[in-house]
Amino acid sequence: MELSVASVVRELFNLNAKQMQWDVAACTDTGRLRPMNEDSYRISAEQNLFVLSDGLGGAAKGEVASAMAVEVVVASMREDASAAMPGEFVSRPELTKETNLLVRAVELANREIHEQGMREPACRGMGATIVAARICGRRLSLVHVGDSRAYLFRAGTLQQLTSDHSLVAEQVRHGLISHQQAAVSELQSVLTRALGTEQSVEVDAAEIELFPRDSLLLSSDGLTRMVPEDEIAEILTQAPGVGIAAERLVNRANECGGHDNITVVVIRIKKSFQEWFATFFPWCGANLV
């Protein structure tokens, strides 16, 4: 088991501080049945960027694909945030520039994995899922492909921010089966989208506003298929810090069977200075929070 904790504190005394301060911890484990860990994750503190990828076990070299996915996304975001978009990339007008960059980074990762698969016979047909989150000021940019998920834990409520690109999710969306039926379906492993399997991929993107004390959870399906959501919420409520939360989530997935590799990234938005201020001086702080 691997555990990393990083913490960023910025502009503590700047009342107009726009960048949210956060704590993060990640934990990954092979699980109990699989011979190796094909999940990958990367945290880039200076970019406020968090990336998680699950290599597809059925395909050859899933671990290569997931490592490439997170590397390419982090590198392309670092490289040149202001570079002009390549010709074939069509930016979406409804999204901010930051989110468009993240979408482009994932499209690049798709292309590189696909090309590697064409070049190397051992890597033919390899694939991976991806979920990537970036915090810009108060805004969260979130993109994903496949069945790795992002959740927002806010006010004691766990909310799923991604829709799985899987056959069962598609069936639920069309009202053919229920949430509960989907959770026990035999077809859970069938994905409708993944990185690397085709030349281009459709990337889902979302933007939400963050508030102090929000927690964000990125996870591979090794967690979400093993541990029910109310237990995930309970662990996030009770854990005093992100490191303990991440570790407990992985341990719980193993206790529930650990059928697949498990990776979680837990990000907690810190209580802002303004909010502390408001606690003590509510009459003048109410509108600062």
Next chain:
Amino acid sequence: MPVLIVKFEGSVLQKVSINGGSITIGRGPDNSIPIDNLAVSNHHAEIRSEEGHLVIQDLDSLNGTFVNNQRVKRSALKHGDVVLIGKHSIQVDEKSQGESPAAVNRPSGSVSSGGVKVAPKVDETFILDTEKRRTMMREIAAAGERSQITSRVRVATLVRVKGPIEKAEYQLTGKLTVIGESEMATVRLRGWFKPKMAAQINRRDDGYYLGRGDRVPKVNGKPISSPTLLSDGDLIDVCGVRLRFTIPE
């Protein structure tokens, strides 16, 4: 009780327990582990338990029997050894417990679920190629049209009934809709001392769920205790604002 796990291209085909007797492997149907493959001889190999140890004996097969990639005539087997016969592998598991002596057969052929036919279930994740995916999506969409259940893919709307908010209608296209005073909130509350984030609506695969924020909203007059699945016509009350939730049938 030792168990032999028969695999082909990564997926488990069969698990066979050895209960003192002997197990034969070959192409003929009279074998305990029949393998229908031309690379396998009619009676290819035999695994026996001799004085508590597993022993494999090659029965003069044409293409040979391999233990951990070494061709063998006769060899003792221990936990973790992998026997290769043709393209099938047999893994020796001596630590398995509680496995029933009867062979566990994986389903073969195609399984059907919700009118969709797919390859037999495997433990590994796999991806549909473009052609297969298009066909399946069409089938799912068609099945959704046929079924009596409301299709949840449609976008819901919040309609203002009363209260100080900017617009008369809000389309819930995002994954998360925030009702609050924050300038980024979808439904922006006006006035003094309104919470930044009073309540939130999460769009999930099976519908829209209303959850609390800094306030506990009411649905049809009742305060919610946990995230609540909204249905067409529900009235939401929060911070002096009343909204009607509508979703097209």
